[in-house]
Amino acid sequence: MQSLLDSRQLRAFVVLARHENYTHAAAELHLTQSAISHAMRHLQDQLECALLYKVGKKVLLTERGKAFLRDAEGILNAMDQAVRDLQSTGMENRGRLQIGCSVASSQFILPPVLREFKDCFPRYEISIQPGDTRDLVEELEHHRIDLAVCLMPQEPGHFETRKLFEDELHYIVSPRHPWTQSGKMKREDLARTTFILYSRRSITFELFENHLLNQGVRLGSFIEMGSFEAIKELVKLGLGVGVMAPWVTRAELESGSLVAISIRPKLKRKWAVLTLQNRPLRLAEETFIGLCQAAAANLSLLQENRPAPR
Numbered sequence: 001m002q003s004l005l006d007s008r009q010l011r012a013f014v015v016l017a018r019h020e021n022y023t024h025a026a027a028e029l030h031l032t033q034s035a036i037s038h039a040m041r042h043l044q045d046q047l048e049c050a051l052l053y054k055v056g057k058k059v060l061l062t063e064r065g066k067a068f069l070r071d072a073e074g075i076l077n078a079m080d081q082a083v084r085d086l087q088s089t090g091m092e093n094r095g096r097l098q099i100g101c102s103v104a105s106s107q108f109i110l111p112p113v114l115r116e117f118k119d120c121f122p123r124y125e126i127s128i129q130p131g132d133t134r135d136l137v138e139e140l141e142h143h144r145i146d147l148a149v150c151l152m153p154q155e156p157g158h159f160e161t162r163k164l165f166e167d168e169l170h171y172i173v174s175p176r177h178p179w180t181q182s183g184k185m186k187r188e189d190l191a192r193t194t195f196i197l198y199s200r201r202s203i204t205f206e207l208f209e210n211h212l213l214n215q216g217v218r219l220g221s222f223i224e225m226g227s228f229e230a231i232k233e234l235v236k237l238g239l240g241v242g243v244m245a246p247w248v249t250r251a252e253l254e255s256g257s258l259v260a261i262s263i264r265p266k267l268k269r270k271w272a273v274l275t276l277q278n279r280p281l282r283l284a285e286e287t288f289i290g291l292c293q294a295a296a297a298n299l300s301l302l303q304e305n306r307p308a309p310r
Contacts, residue, residue: 005075006039006043007076009042010076011029011076012036013040013069013072014072014073014076016052020059021057021059022037022059047068049064050062050065051065052065094121094124095282095284096125096126097117097125097126097127097146097288098144099129099146099148099288100128100129100139100140100145100147100148100150101129102136102151103130103198104245105150105271106128107228107248108248109149109164109292109295109299110128113291113292113295114126116291117284117287117291120287132202132203133148134153136148136150136274137157140159140274140276146275146285147274147285148273148275149164149292151202151204151271152269152271152272158277159275160274160275160276160278160279161274162272162274163271164271164273165296165297165299166268166271167247167268167269167271168269169204169208169244169263169267169268169269170244170245170246170260170262170263171185171260171262171263172242172246172258172260173259174237174238177238177241177259180259187215187216187217190212190215193221193240194221194222194240194241195240195241195242195243196225196231196235196239196240196242196243197222197223197224197231197242197243198224198243199224200224203269204269207267207269211267221240232258236252242258246260271296273289273293
């Protein structure tokens, strides 16, 4: 007896057993009755036993046929499941990933991450929605984005947080600013200074405002901007003092067009990837988060190797 079975013969056998009629089985399989009859003869010859017998127009199963039917159905079900598994795996290579990100992460973290991600998932459609942490948290809650790359909210709530890195805010000034000489500033200096700050809805704005209040200083004159590039240009012109992490101004600090001065006491922030709690993540999402963590590790290394602030 040959051990190799033809799946087409098995399927014809199962369909015939269900209909008990060659005409109906042939119609379902889109074959001729003679093709079904030939397949059944070949299958029985191959198995060297009788599986079927006729009573009038009906085709019934022998005892061996009944036993073989269970095996045939099991084989076909297993084959169908194998195909579904393969198709499911293939579907992981296509889909849509909706990413929310802060302005800083979209400029300085995401570009290398997206390049690597597209190499891994070339058929994935990616949409980027910039926003501040509070806006992105709301988008996550309403299922309008899949994940957010942003500052960690003070109350993580019902979010899973994958930590990326920790940074430290500094005063960013023009090389001609008086603070570059002393490196120190008195409380009255802070009160008189015009600060150039990122959006007042941001966590960074809130952190800095609370920092001043803890020093007994009320935030007075400030210019609010929605672009880090615009902030840097205004600082270069000597129109005020910026408050940013040095990794955002790395190129300018290295060229000497801007100077970073430490804030005392230190003002630190935590960055993370946020997803909804208890939501299973797809392979593409896990890969994206892993790439973000790798990019964050490189960024942390650059921070460690940069010149010490004044």
